[in-house]
Amino acid sequence: MTTLSPEAEGRIVDNIVHFARTLRKAGMPAGPATVVDAVRAVEIAGISSREDLYWTLHAVFVRKREHRVLFDEAFRIYWQSRGLVEKMLAILSPVAPPRGAPEKPKAGQTRVSQAFQASKERMNEETRPQVEVDAKFTVSGKELLQTKDFAQMTADEIAAAKQALRELAIPLDKIRQRRLKPAARGRIDPRRTLRASMRAGGDIIDLKFRRAHEKxxxxVALCDISGSMSQYTRLLLHFLHAMTEERRDVHTFLFGTRLTNVTRQLRMKDPDEALEACSEGVEDWSGGTRIATALHEFNRVWSRRVLSGSPTVLLITDGLERDTDEDLEREMDRLHRSCRRLIWLNPLLRFDGFQAKAKGIRAMLPHVDEFRAAHSLDAVADLVKALSGDGGATFETDPRRWLKAG
Structure with missing residues (x-):
């Protein structure tokens, strides 16, 4: 065990306490008891290198797999950016090793950076002048964010939009099954009624009921990751990650010039880690697009695997196609006939003067049930209502309207 002066011990405790606050703001559980354990571990371990300090604190704070990414990013930003590791090593060891090159950030950087910035702002809050603003004739930032185009958002607005997408309530409408299940009311179940009567000796008939099972x-989501769709798809993947975390029967595919199944990546608990895994798993991000080729591969390889049980399919693309119209129309028709409901989300609908004049769009529209926008939080909220059965197809979402207008 290393013997420290009260002043040195106080500096170690302060640094670890502020580090724990950063972890807590980033979403990790780091209570007072954990902070005490971390201080004792650092004192006992006798830190001699940056790696020793990292793994000592890692052993105390990280309790779940999804916490690893956040801890790694918090350690990199908090300790290395401020040079606190070298100060700690100077306290705990006679010679401090040279500072190494920082590792390339991977995932969790946004949330940890914001948590670190919030900690610094809290320390300086008392010195800031208080300014009163008359907001009588202003529009709230939340209302502006709801209608703002994803492609026009700043970095802070994108972070807020990601959080809003993850917090959306995501119910899905239920469909009646042929299978019946016991119920308090409904149709009489003769078999269960007869069994109950026989158990009672045949003198009392206690009617049993059954009704159709709802499921x-x-x-299934098919997302375009071409250059014109990259910004929209990245944000909508946060929405799909929240749905995948809540329900197991959600399947996500990305396509540009080829089709990639990213369902397994989106099942990771941490959203930043999940999206980074999606980016690493595809080779054609922000490239060209071949919708017909991607749909052909999906219909041939994946259709029978994921389109059972009358699924709803979300097709997220702008419809600007490079392949022939005959192939695209044939594959769209096959996809439409394989699912219960096909919803096309197109960010081009954000333009008031949009018209369905492109050949690819006109080839796809006859084979979709709904044609919706996907460029803002309000558009995604409308989609959630449609999926829950509260806001079905209307005149604005009817694809036949756009075919006539085009």
């Missing part, structure tokens, strides 16, 4: 349909 939420699976959800």
């Amino acid at each position: 939420r349909p699976p959800l």
Whole structure:
């Protein structure tokens, strides 16, 4: 055990306490008892290198797999950016090792950076002048964010939009099954009624009932990751990650010039880690797009695997196609006939003067049930209502309207 002066011990405790606050703001459980354990571990371990300090604190604070990414990013930002590791090593060891090159950030950087910034702002809050603003004739930032185009958002607005997408309530409408289940009311169940009567000796007839079983349909998302769709798809993947975390029957595919199944990556608990795994798993991000080729591969390889149980399919693309119209129309028709409901989300609908004049769009529209926008939080909220059965197809979402207008 290393013997420290009261002043040195106080500096170690202060640094670890502020580090724990950063972890807590980033979403990790780091209570007072954990902070005490971390201080004792650092004192006992006799830190001699940056790696020793990292793994000592890692052993105390990290309790779940999804916490690893956040801890790694918090350690990199908090300790290395401020040079606190070298100060700690100077306290705990006679010679401090040279500072190494920082590792390339991977995931969790946004949340940890914001948590670190919030900690610094809290320390300086008392010195800031208080300014009163008359907001009588202003529009709230939340209302502006709801209608703002994803492609026009700043970094802070994108972070807020990601959080809002993850917090959306995501119910799906239920469909009636042929299978019946016991119920308090409904149709009389002769078999269960007869069994109950026989158990009672045949003198009393206690009627039993049954009704149709209701099940939420699976959800399949086909997302375009071409250059024109990259910004929208990245944000909508946060929405799909929240749905995948809540329900197991959600399947997500990305396509540009080829089709990639990223369902397993989106099942990771941490959203930043999940999206980074999606980015690493595809080779054609922000490239060209071949919708017909991707749909052909999906219909041939994945259709029978994921389109059972009357699923709802979300097709997220702008419809700007490079392949021939005959192939695209044939694959869209096959996809439409394989699912219960096909919803096309197109960010081009954000333009008031949009018209369905592109050949690819006109080839796809006859084979979709709904044609919706996907460029803002309000558009995604409308989609959630549609999926829950509260806001079905209307005149604005009817694809036949756009075919006539085009």
